[in-house]
Amino acid sequence: MIFSIVITGAPYSSQASASALQFSKSVLKLGHRIHRVFFYADGVHSGSALATPPQDERNIPAEWAELAREHELDLVVCIAAAVRRGVLDENEARRYEKNGHNLSPDFNLSGLGQLVEAGILSDRVVTFGA
Amino acid sequence: MSDSKKSFLIINRKAPYGSSAARDALDVALTISVFEQPLSLLFLDDGVLQLLPEHNAAAIGQKNLSANLAMLEMYDIDQLYVCSRALEQRGIRPSDIKLNITLLDQNGIATLIKQQDQVLSF
Numbered sequence: 001m002i003f004s005i006v007i008t009g010a011p012y013s014s015q016a017s018a019s020a021l022q023f024s025k026s027v028l029k030l031g032h033r034i035h036r037v038f039f040y041a042d043g044v045h046s047g048s049a050l051a052t053p054p055q056d057e058r059n060i061p062a063e064w065a066e067l068a069r070e071h072e073l074d075l076v077v078c079i080a081a082a083v084r085r086g087v088l089d090e091n092e093a094r095r096y097e098k099n100g101h102n103l104s105p106d107f108n109l110s111g112l113g114q115l116v117e118a119g120i121l122s123d124r125v126v127t128f129g130a
Numbered sequence: 131m132s133d134s135k136k137s138f139l140i141i142n143r144k145a146p147y148g149s150s151a152a153r154d155a156l157d158v159a160l161t162i163s164v165f166e167q168p169l170s171l172l173f174l175d176d177g178v179l180q181l182l183p184e185h186n187a188a189a190i191g192q193k194n195l196s197a198n199l200a201m202l203e204m205y206d207i208d209q210l211y212v213c214s215r216a217l218e219q220r221g222i223r224p225s226d227i228k229l230n231i232t233l234l235d236q237n238g239i240a241t242l243i244k245q246q247d248q249v250l251s252f
Contacts, residue, residue, distance in 0.1 A: 006250065008151075008154065008252070040154060040158075041150050041151070041154050042150075080157070081154070111161075112157055112158055112161040113161060113164075113165070115158060115161070116138075116158070116161050116162050116164075116165045116167065117165070119136055119138060119162075119167075119247075119248040119250070120134065120135075120136050120165065120167065122248075124248075125248045125249070125250060127249075127250055127251045127252075129251055129252065130149070130151075
């Protein structure tokens with residue numbers, strides 16, 4: 001079965017991103033495919049390369065990046081939600097004349113169309129909310 | 131984009147302000163309609179408060195959501211379902227809502243959700 005995952009809760013404030021990670025790992029272990037993981041609203045903070053949790057806590061952004069590399073996952077961060085919240089890639093930082101950018105290289109900024117396309121091409125879309 | 135169509139249901143459970151959920155859901159609804167997919171909206175819990183007319187959002191420095199809701203019709207999004215119990219619990223009469231809505235009881239909600247290919251919850 002083809003799954004897509006939507007995450008709207010911020011890591012560490014809500015369980016959403018951590019639960020979505022567990023779910024995604026299980027889905028992949030059972031031999032299903034994940035078409036896309038879409039980070040929306042406060043979920044965009046999972047794409048920050050600057051997140052630095054204490055060493056005895058899980059590093060959620062890093063775990064997503066690792067899972068993506070292992071399974072060639074498409075991690076898409078909603079661009080409108082992200083730039084609003086200060087999650088920028090190099091392009092957006094240049095566009096808005098900011099002197100830094102923090103989107104992890106394993107994530108891509110894109111529009112809501114990517115969420116809808118994921119819904120069209122997947123058998124199931126599972127939302128992890130705040 | 132694939133040729134195949136999927137039916138989408140967006141479930142709105144949160145009050146119009148206080149979190150970005152209502153606006154986020156609306157943005158997704160408009161995008162689904164641009165992709166010309168069948169779409170229904172379901173309002174549950176505090177989500178029914180989104181449907182009240184004449185929000186004064188400027189008073190709290192927010193953009194007004196009710197203007198966007200009125201836009202739904204322009205986008206041919208006309209399948210609006212509302213939990214009748216949620217209205218009752220909040221003392222809202224169906225006639226208070228100026229949009230064209232369909233009231234559903236708990237069984238009706240279950241049936242609606244069952245009919246959909248994709249359900250997105252906000």
